[in-house]
Amino acid sequence: MLSRTASNLFWMGRNLERAETAARLLDVGQRITLLPNTELGYQNEWNSLLQASGSSDLFREKYGDITQENIEEFIFFDRANPSSVASCLEKARESGRIVRTALTSQVWDALNVSYQELRKIERLPRSKLDTASLTDFTTGHTSTVRGAINATQLRNDGWHFMNLGYGLERADATARLLDVKYFVLLPRIEFVGSGLDTYQWQVILRALSAHRAYHWAYGGDITAGQVADFLILNGESPRALITSLYETVWHLEGLARRYGDGVPISARDKAREVLTALQARDIEMIFDEGLHEFLSWFIRELAEISNLVHQDYLLGGA
Amino acid sequence: MMSYYNEMFEGDRVRDPYARLRDWVETMPDDFRQMKQAEAEALFRRIGITFAVYGEGGDPDRLIPFDMMPRVFEQAEWRRLERGIKQRARALNAFLRDVYGRGEIIRAGRIPARLVYQNEAYEKSVVGVVPPRGIYSHIIGIDLVRTAKDEFYVLEDNCRTPSGVSYMLENREIMMRMFPQLFRNNRIEPVDQYPDLLRRTLESVAPAKCSDRPTCVILTPGHYNSAYYEHSFLANLMGVELVEGQDLFVDGEFVYMRTTTGPKRVDVIYRRIDDPYLDPLCFRPDSMLGIPGLMDVYRSGGVSICSAPGAGVADDKAIYTFVPEMIRFYLGEEPILNNVQTWTLWKDDDYRYVMEHLPELVVKEVHGSGGYGMLVGPKSTKEEIETFRLKIQANPSNYIAQPTLALSTCPTFVDEGIAPRHVDLRPYCLCGDRIELVPGGLTRVALRDGSLVVNSSQGGGVKDTWVLSE
Numbered sequence: 001m002l003s004r005t006a007s008n009l010f011w012m013g014r015n016l017e018r019a020e021t022a023a024r025l026l027d028v029g030q031r032i033t034l035l036p037n038t039e040l041g042y043q044n045e046w047n048s049l050l051q052a053s054g055s056s057d058l059f060r061e062k063y064g065d066i067t068q069e070n071i072e073e074f075i076f077f078d079r080a081n082p083s084s085v086a087s088c089l090e091k092a093r094e095s096g097r098i099v100r101t102a103l104t105s106q107v108w109d110a111l112n113v114s115y116q117e118l119r120k121i122e123r124l125p126r127s128k129l130d131t132a133s134l135t136d137f138t139t140g141h142t143s144t145v146r147g148a149i150n151a152t153q154l155r156n157d158g159w160h161f162m163n164l165g166y167g168l169e170r171a172d173a174t175a176r177l178l179d180v181k182y183f184v185l186l187p188r189i190e191f192v193g194s195g196l197d198t199y200q201w202q203v204i205l206r207a208l209s210a211h212r213a214y215h216w217a218y219g220g221d222i223t224a225g226q227v228a229d230f231l232i233l234n235g236e237s238p239r240a241l242i243t244s245l246y247e248t249v250w251h252l253e254g255l256a257r258r259y260g261d262g263v264p265i266s267a268r269d270k271a272r273e274v275l276t277a278l279q280a281r282d283i284e285m286i287f288d289e290g291l292h293e294f295l296s297w298f299i300r301e302l303a304e305i306s307n308l309v310h311q312d313y314l315l316g317g318a
Numbered sequence: 319m320m321s322y323y324n325e326m327f328e329g330d331r332v333r334d335p336y337a338r339l340r341d342w343v344e345t346m347p348d349d350f351r352q353m354k355q356a357e358a359e360a361l362f363r364r365i366g367i368t369f370a371v372y373g374e375g376g377d378p379d380r381l382i383p384f385d386m387m388p389r390v391f392e393q394a395e396w397r398r399l400e401r402g403i404k405q406r407a408r409a410l411n412a413f414l415r416d417v418y419g420r421g422e423i424i425r426a427g428r429i430p431a432r433l434v435y436q437n438e439a440y441e442k443s444v445v446g447v448v449p450p451r452g453i454y455s456h457i458i459g460i461d462l463v464r465t466a467k468d469e470f471y472v473l474e475d476n477c478r479t480p481s482g483v484s485y486m487l488e489n490r491e492i493m494m495r496m497f498p499q500l501f502r503n504n505r506i507e508p509v510d511q512y513p514d515l516l517r518r519t520l521e522s523v524a525p526a527k528c529s530d531r532p533t534c535v536i537l538t539p540g541h542y543n544s545a546y547y548e549h550s551f552l553a554n555l556m557g558v559e560l561v562e563g564q565d566l567f568v569d570g571e572f573v574y575m576r577t578t579t580g581p582k583r584v585d586v587i588y589r590r591i592d593d594p595y596l597d598p599l600c601f602r603p604d605s606m607l608g609i610p611g612l613m614d615v616y617r618s619g620g621v622s623i624c625s626a627p628g629a630g631v632a633d634d635k636a637i638y639t640f641v642p643e644m645i646r647f648y649l650g651e652e653p654i655l656n657n658v659q660t661w662t663l664w665k666d667d668d669y670r671y672v673m674e675h676l677p678e679l680v681v682k683e684v685h686g687s688g689g690y691g692m693l694v695g696p697k698s699t700k701e702e703i704e705t706f707r708l709k710i711q712a713n714p715s716n717y718i719a720q721p722t723l724a725l726s727t728c729p730t731f732v733d734e735g736i737a738p739r740h741v742d743l744r745p746y747c748l749c750g751d752r753i754e755l756v757p758g759g760l761t762r763v764a765l766r767d768g769s770l771v772v773n774s775s776q777g778g779g780v781k782d783t784w785v786l787s788e
Contacts, residue, residue, distance in 0.1 A: 003576040004565050098541050101554040116363075157578060255578075263579050316565070316576015 003316035005099045006161045010309070012095040013165025016142050019088035021173045023138035025049050026075050026085075028207045029068075030131040045203065046071060052180035053083050069126065076134050077122065085138050089118050092145075104152040107145065114141035157258055160251040164309060167251065171244035172302050174231055177207055179295040201227045208239045228291065229283040241298060245275050248305065255313070267308035274301045323466050323726040324738055325389060335390040335786055338503050343387070343729075343736060351386070351731060354496055358384050361492050383779035384489065386496075389728045389741055389761040396757055396785045399462070399470060399745070402654035403755060405645060407458045407747045410477055410632045412648035414454035418445050418628060423647050429640045434631060438685065441593060441628030443600060447617050450523045451751060454626040455633075456588075457516070458747045459483075462655070464726040471658045471723060473742065475641065477633040478625055479590045482760040482780075483746050484548035487512060487555075489782040490758070505787045507757040512746070513555035519750035520586045525619050527571070532585040535561045535575065539591045539607050549590050563591075568611030571620045586622045593627050635684045635718050636662060658723060664715035672719040673710070676703050679719045681710065694770060696722050725770055728781070730763055740764045742772050743783065757785035
């Protein structure tokens with residue numbers, strides 16, 4: 001497979017996952033506005049979520065005020081925001097268009113339809129749109145694309161590259177959201193264990209569509225330790241760091257097996273190493289280490305795996 | 319008022335090849351047609367067959383209008399066209415071999431040296447480099463128009479990278495999907511073997527240094543190119559990689575592509591980018607589309623480039639006037655297909671004639687394409703003609719002129735029902751170890767009433783083209 005093809009499949013996966021992450025952020029924002037809250041609290045929480053997506057500076061420069069309309073515009077529509085739903089869907093579709101020959105017609109169809117629908121939505125007056133329909137639009141279409149990928153793509157190298165993109169992006173998004181909880185949402189230690197603290201953890205769970213699942217898995221109360229365990233170490237949780245990483249390793253193993261000895265496997269080895277390190281921890285160890293320190297380490301390791309994927313496969317040995 | 323040959327009717331009588339189609343049209347309920355038209359558009363858009371026109375505003379993924387009424391050839395009509403096209407293709411390649419070699423035709427005084435050697439498309443860097451099998455142009459798109467039952471004229475020869483063949487294939491695909499009954503009732507020769515033939519053609523011109531089964535690729539300028547859909551479509555049907563310049567690199571004697579399993583050697587490049595962009599070390603240094611060092615590998619026989627660099631000198635509009643001469647000179651045959659009478663404005667007599675008759679003529683830039691930079695005298699206002707006259711005066715040798723041809727018309731679905739619209743035809747001739755073409759081509763139709771310009775960039779549409787078997 002051409003390195004450029006692999007690269008486009010990889011980024012197609014990443015951007016589809018990123019579009020979904022953006023839609024989740026919107027959903028959370030919607031919930032925040034529905035709860036009794038001070039205006040300042042609302043703004044702080046929104047700002048922290050923007051920080052999680054790494055785009056709070058861009059938002060402030062361009063829009064200033066945090067209002068529902070501005071946020072919708074920024075997170076869903078704004079092409080200047082590289083993480084907006086519109087940007088990500090457009091980039092994913094562009095990648096798909098470049099590698100048309102590596103996609104089944106169903107996958108292309110799903111991608112292309114999502115983009116055509118997006119253009120229709122963009123032409124509607126904003127007043128005709130509510131947040132829920134925007135998030136439903138996004139998760140509906142990204143699910144359709146993923147379903148088409150699972151149902152129709154050959155389980156070949158291209159499939160592994162797409163899923164590597166999904167896996168790494170998902171691990172990264174979860175880690176960043178978690179990080180924001182400790183780093184931004186909760187600057188004051190006396191809040192730990194308070195009602196506000198619990199509420200914020202709930203917001204994180206909702207942001208990852210994991211609210212119900214959490215209750216099924218742990219029952220009872222929402223505690224920092226359990227939520228963190230659920231999102232970091234619980235292999236049943238679909239967006240947990242360990243699950244995303246496990247899938248990443250699985251796809252890298254698939255590539256290594258497929259390509260044999262002649263092709264470097266440094267990304268596979270690195271991902272295995274990080275997975276082993278993660279498996280060796282329990283949640284107390286992580287809190288002792290400091291959640292923020294742990295997450296910073298993890299995010300760095302992910303970036304390294306991503307770099308090694310690039311070196312092993314995407315440069316083409318020139 | 320000019321009279322135009324109607325492909326379907328002779329007087330009130332329907333011509334034989336169209337007989338069944340007439341029944342089809344007459345029994346078709348009105349709303350059925352509209353429904354099918356919408357269905358066809360939805361199919362085209364879903365498959366993503368669009369004609370990207372970037373940088374001109376509007377929809378970047380525009381559809382070329384598709385007309386459901388096919389254009390039909392009888393077997394005998396087609397056989398004659400086929401012979402004529404193959405003859406032309408042989409002569410054009412003989413010409414290219416000659417002008418990059420000894421230049422016999424010039425020594426014999428049959429073509430002026432200046433027109434060849436000072437031509438922008440003449441590539442001095444490949445003089446003496448003979449490509450495999452001596453073939454320079456591997457895919458030749460010859461534009462034809464019909465003016466009477468037995469009169470076809472060649473408008474131009476496209477020897478570099480003629481586009482549109484994907485429309486030929488997709489038009490057929492969509493017609494078969496929508497109207498299977500039509501295909502059961504008419505015996506229509508298939509065109510879907512084209513990608514196989516193209517692949518075989520490319521493999522048959524692999525360089526001598528290639529010992530295994532040749533690895534062929536299609537080289538595209540990228541997904542912003544208006545023909546990108548076609549590039550990916552052909553790559554897909556042939557099962558070859560669609561590469562951009564950045565995917566290829568030169569190492570030693572060969573060209574390689576970057577793959578996930580390391581470098582892989584490439585033997586044949588079907589390039590869809592123009593000569594000046596092929597190799598920044600040899601041509602335009604600012605080009606990001608090409609591959610540094612490619613021309614060295616090409617010259618030393620490490621890779622085949624289709625069409626070969628320099629092939630463009632054969633499809634120049636000034637050289638065009640000499641193609642009948644080439645056929646006589648190289649093949650010792652009489653041309654089967656006619657050229658359109660052409661005045662070349664660098665000759666004094668021609669210049670005088672053209673300037674006196676501008677309102678009757680079509681004037682084209684020598685290097686123009688896509689229907690840009692031309693004057694259609696009878697369809698232009700006085701002002702437009704005078705503006706164009708000044709452009710000609712400024713640089714006469716940049717122009718040729720031709721009479722306004724009475725292009726045949728073919729019945730076409732329009733808002734009001736069915737009406738005659740002007741058409742042309744581009745069949746695609748493949749030159750490798752054999753010279754072949756599939757029975758059919760791309761029929762372009764001028765959708766505006768009375769318009770003679772069929773280019774898609776000027777609002778033309780396309781039709782399926784049928785060749786009936788015996």
